[in-house]
Amino acid sequence: LDVVAELTGYPTEMIELDMDMEADLGIDSIKRLEILGEVQRRVPGLEQIDSQYLGSLRTLREIGDYLLGKAGGDEAKPETISDNGNGDTATAGMNGNGERSPSLQRQALTEVELTEGPTRPFEFAPNRPIWITDDCTPLSAAIAERLKAAGGQACLIDAAADPTDSGTPPAGLILLAPATHDDDAAAAYLKQAFRLTRRFVRSLESSDQGGSAFLLTISRLDGAFGLHDSGVSPVIGGLSGLAKTVAHESTPVFVRAIDLDPDSWDSSDAAADAIVHELSFAGPCEVGLHARGRHGLRLEPLPVASESPPFSAGDVVIISGGARGVTADCAEALARNTGATLILLGRSPAPSPEPEWLRAAGDEASVKRALLANAFRDQPRPKPAELERASRAALANREMLHTLERIRAAGGRAEYVSVDVRDAQAVAQAFERARRSHGPIRGLIHAAGVLEDRLIRDKTDEQFDCVFDTKVVGARALLDAARDDDLRALAFFSSVSGRFGRRGQVDYAIANEVLNKLAHREARRRPGCRVVSINWGPWDGGMVTPALRKQFAAEGVGVIARNAGAQALLAELSQPADAAVEVVIANGLPAQDDSAASDSQHPAPPHRFTTTISRKLATETHAFLDSHRISGRPVLPLAMSIEWLATAALHDNPGLHLHGIDDVRVLHGVAIQNGALDLDLCASKLRREEDGYRVEVELHSRQDARAHVRGVVQLAEAPLDHNACDPPANLSAGGAPIAAREIYRNVLFHGEHLQMLESVMLMTDGGADARVTSSVQPSEWMREPLRAEWLTDPLLIDAALQLGIVWCHYRRDSLCLPAFIRRVRTIAPAAARPATLALRVAAVDATRMCGDVWVLDARRRPALVLQGVEWTIDAALRESFGRRAAAYA
Ligand SMILES: NC(=O)c1ccc[n+]([C@@H]2O[C@H](COP(=O)([O-])OP(=O)(O)OC[C@H]3O[C@@H](n4cnc5c(N)ncnc54)[C@H](OP(=O)(O)O)[C@@H]3O)[C@@H](O)[C@H]2O)c1
Incomplete structure (x- = not known):
């Protein structure tokens, strides 16, 4: 660690x-x-x-x-x-140890009027298609016409088909959902929408064209995202979960989820005008459009009224997912407080008593050891995956036994039924058996759920379907089975990921939004029944792993203590039938609106830093990026990071001289995805030391809110002189010179802006000497450079780092990239023309090469020195470099 x-x-x-x-x-x-x-x-x-x-x-x-x-x-x-590790077993996170539970926030979703946000510059990228899913109504054609009139290349596509790959990345995707009343058709559309979005996102990423792209999702529920009624299938409401997740994952893409009031428009043309108009201003992600104006959604704090529970002793309550995870705590609380008979559904087989040899095994590691010694006795070396499966099954079995025991101890009655909620027939049979054995069903809680977190671009259809179907197909199977039951309370376990969207959880966000919207329809259908969809914040357990818990903590979101969550559910079920349907219950929430807005805020860098300069990086404005692509993606050269970090350090300290920068580390490569990246150059306060001044510096990206490169800039009151660094030792003669042409064709990926190595004159096991061409001015590399002259000369630094790669290729038959530099000393880089490079290799092993590089001026005096450079060697780089090398050949 x-x-x-x-x-x-x-x-x-x-x-x-x-x-x-x-x-x-x-x-x-x-x-x-x-x-x-x-x-x-x-x-x-x-x-x-x-x-x-x-x-x-x-x-x-x-x-x-x-x-x-x-x-x-x-x-x-x-x-x-x-x-x-953290030793958490499935039940270790329980807050049953007398800890005081923090009070939870409860908020209900309401509709508010919205004014237009600040206008945003918007132009259709020329020659790039805008895909619009064609619902074969006048609306899709009208949207396409408006876009064409405004200079866009609108093309109507069949949502079920893969759009023809013209090789040109789309400028926009408009997911116009059908105004269908059929839940199956709506669910099928959501899956198509996910696939199209994945195609859209991948296409933008591989072409680096995301900056000006946009995604609109359009549903036609009621202009309020299903809070009212229009007869359209509420399943379509899941679409906004997709939009909100794209807003988190692909920040440069402008995203808006529109819900159109289907009845208030005079014509499709008027609705199309309003939709296209949405592209021209910023604001929250979710917008309800009516002919009379715009509406948004807001969470309002809402206390729960104290009411009595809806169930009494003997009432039958069906709980999907109730035998394990956080729902097991809810089941126990229900049993304790109401005496209801609980039917717990899950896919796992019905629990069986643990064998003697397993009982003593406490944690997961001991369970695995016990399994190895007993269940796998005849198979001395099981595959890790087999052992993992067996251990999970054993722990699930134990958890279920424990749940049933806890319910019994609480004075309740529970039965476990092994059924997959996606299997409508099996669900109906389970309901029928429960009625026959225990009497009428009075309560239903749908809490079955799974996670398969992956970014949209990496998520497979199978992963999406598994998460989506468990919630959505499961909900429909349960509702169908309970169609004729006179329920007193019905609850869906949804999630804040549905309300706000969440990186890596597009399937989960969509599915939970579907549950939210289904709950409104169900509430209308069952006037006497308390129906609620609870958007839970993270709990202290269940599917929230310790890693996720840390992540939430970093976002300022606490976890729900399990006993507090169970009590919150009881309170929710006890509300009157006309209480709020879509509620959020959490221990701390992400910022409202901003988290789902296209122009979202980003976490500030650590407090010891202030952002001195911000830059938007894009190939259009920073041409040199096009010459520095790895695996097709533009990546900011480390040399340029060094130049900008030095600039950031001097920004608030004018009059001081740059001596160099120490401990420069690439923490995460600065790759530009979706066309643009917002960078913040952050610097600490100036610190005085014996031999000068220090400023800690970090380069942050707003998109992923983390530091990418860091170092400590060395400043002083006088410039460095040529004696500051010793010159390099001479190499013994060795090898024939290598021309730049060969190097840039066969080894390096660097394009024309960065092809400054002229030739490698000498190469031995101890290093290499090379000649570099003259430098360029910052204005030749980018629009609006931060300074008219370089501070460090990134060309020379990059050439020095390139020489390491070239040596590694010729002497070790491997490729590498720089990861760390212990000391950069800038003596007189501007005067080093013509310059010679001297690389001296100190050590090399399978994964790392270390050495120093001198940039020497015409009199062979050190003008710039890089000491303690570390390059990481990676065989896989051959492919990442190779494609580009071929492109430049
Ligand atoms: N934990 C949280 O922080 C949190 C936050 C927000 C929302 N939620 C929601 O709360 C619910 C419970 O979460 P949890 O954390 O307790 O999750 P968990 O520990 O992973 O438990 C999930 C439960 O769902 C059951 N299940 C999964 N797929 C099923 C299927 N196809 N058919 C029947 N049962 C199925 C599992 O049993 P089998 O494996 O035996 O099938 C298990 O009992 C989920 O719906 C989740 O989305 C949880």
């Missing part, structure tokens, strides 16, 4: 072994190698990880298990790691 913290910039306490390295920590493959290399250096004796296998290790724990397994071949060792 220390190594990860050091190399990524996250505080150690934020990192959990079970975090997904890519999704949770944003660790890309090269950073992963850097981390592993460092771990291997600190723990001698660990074997090399097979790089092909490495890609399949998703969490830090899996890497730890792998390394320990390799080191000792000892099966028990990985389990030691789990012992050392």
Whole structure:
């Protein structure tokens, strides 16, 4: 964890072994190698990880298990790691230990009038199509006409078909949902909408064209996202969950979820005008459009009235997902407070008593050991996945036994039925059996749910369907089965992810929004029944893993203590039938509106920093980025980060001289996705030290709100002189010169702006000497540069770093990228024309190369020196470089 913290910039306490390295920590493959290399250096004796296998290790724990397994071949060792983890078993997070539960916030969703937000510059990107799903009504044609009239290339597409790939990325996607009354057709449209959005997002990312793109979702519920009635299937309401998630995942894409009042418009043309007009101003993501004006949604605090529970002893209540997770706590509270007979549904087989050998095993690691010694006795080396499955099943069985025991101890009655809620027939049979055995069904709680968190671009259809169907198909199966039951209370377990959207949870956000909207229809259909859809904030347990809990904490969102959550459910079910239907219950909430708005706020950098300069990075304004693409994506060169961080340090300290920058670390590569990236250059206060001044600096991106590059800038009252650094030792003669043409064709990915190596004159095992061409002015690289002259000269620094890559290629047959520089000293870079580079390699192993590079002026005096440079070596870079190299060839 220390190594990860050091190399990524996250505080150690934020990192959990079970975090997904890519999704949770944003660790890309090269950073992963850097981390592993460092771990291997600190723990001698660990074997090399097979790089092909490495890609399949998703969490830090899996890497730890792998390394320990390799080191000792000892099966028990990985389990030691789990012992050392947070030790949470499925029930460990319970707040049944007398802790005082924090009071929860309860808010209800209401409709408010909206004025137009500030106007935003908007132009249709020329020659790029705008996809509009054609619902074969005059509205889709009218929208297309308006867009064409405004200069857009609108094309109507069939939502079920894959749009023809013209090779040109779309400028926009308009998901015009059918105004269908059929829930099945609505659910099918949501799945199509997800697939089209995935296509849209991928297409923008691979082409780096997201900056000016937009996504509109249009439903026609009632102009208030299903708070009222229009007869249109409320399932379509899930669409806004998609929009809100795209707003979180693809920040540069302008996103708006529109719900059109279907009845108030004189014509489709008028509605189309209002829809297209929405593209021209900022504001909240969800907008209800009426002919008379715009409406928005707002959460209002609303206390619960104290009422008596809706069930009495013997009433039958069906609870999907009730045998495990947080719903099990709710079931126990219901049993204790009402005496109702509970029918708990879940996919797991009905629980059976634990064998003797398993009973003593407390935590997950001990369960695995017990399974290995007993269940797998005849199979000495089961596959890790098999052991994992067996252990999960054993823990689920134990959790269910525990739930049933707790309900019994609370004086209640419960029966577990193994049924998949997606199977409508099996659900109907379970209801029928419950009626026959226990009497009329009076309550229904749908809490079954699963997570498959992945960004939209990476999510498979299967993952989407699994999450969506459990909630939506499950809800419909349960409602169908209960159609004729006289229910007193009906609750859906929805989530704040539905209300606000959430990165990685498009399926879950859509599905929970569907539950929210279904609840309104159900409330209208069952006038005497308390119907509620609870958008829960994260609980202290269930599907909220310790890693997720940390993530929420970082967002300022607390977890719901389990006993407090269970009491909140009881209170909710006890409200009168006309109480608020769509409520949010949480222990702290993300900021309202902003979180779902297109122009969302971003967390401020750590408080010791202030943002001195902000920049929007895009290839249109920063042409050099086009010459620095890795795997097709523009990436800010480290040399340019160094230049800008130095600029940030001097910004508030004019009059001081730059000596250099120390401990420069790439924490996360600065890759530009969706066309643009908003950068903040942050600097700490000036700190005086014996030999000068220090300013800590960090480069942050707003999109993912994290530090990408950091360092400590060295300032002083006088400039550095040429004696500040010793010159390099000479190399012995070796090898024929290599021409720039060959280097840029066969080795480097750098495009024309960055092709400043003229030739490598000499190369030996100890290093290389090279010549570089003259430099360029900042204005030749970008519009509106921060300074008229370079402070550090990124061209020379980049050339110095390139020389390391070239050496690695010719001498080690590998490729690498710079990750760290201990010391950069800027003596007189501007005077170094013509310049010579001298690379001296200090050490190289399988994952890292270290060395120093001097930039020498015409008199061979050091003009710029990079000391303690570390390049991470990665075999996979060959592919990332190669494509581009071919493109430039
Ligand atoms: N925990 C939270 O912080 C939180 C926050 C917001 C909302 N919620 C919602 O609250 C509910 C419970 O969450 P949890 O954290 O307790 O989750 P959990 O621990 O993962 O439990 C999920 C439950 O759903 C059941 N289930 C999953 N798929 C099913 C299917 N197809 N058919 C029948 N049962 C199924 C599981 O049993 P089997 O595996 O045996 O099928 C299990 O009992 C979910 O709907 C979730 O979306 C939870």
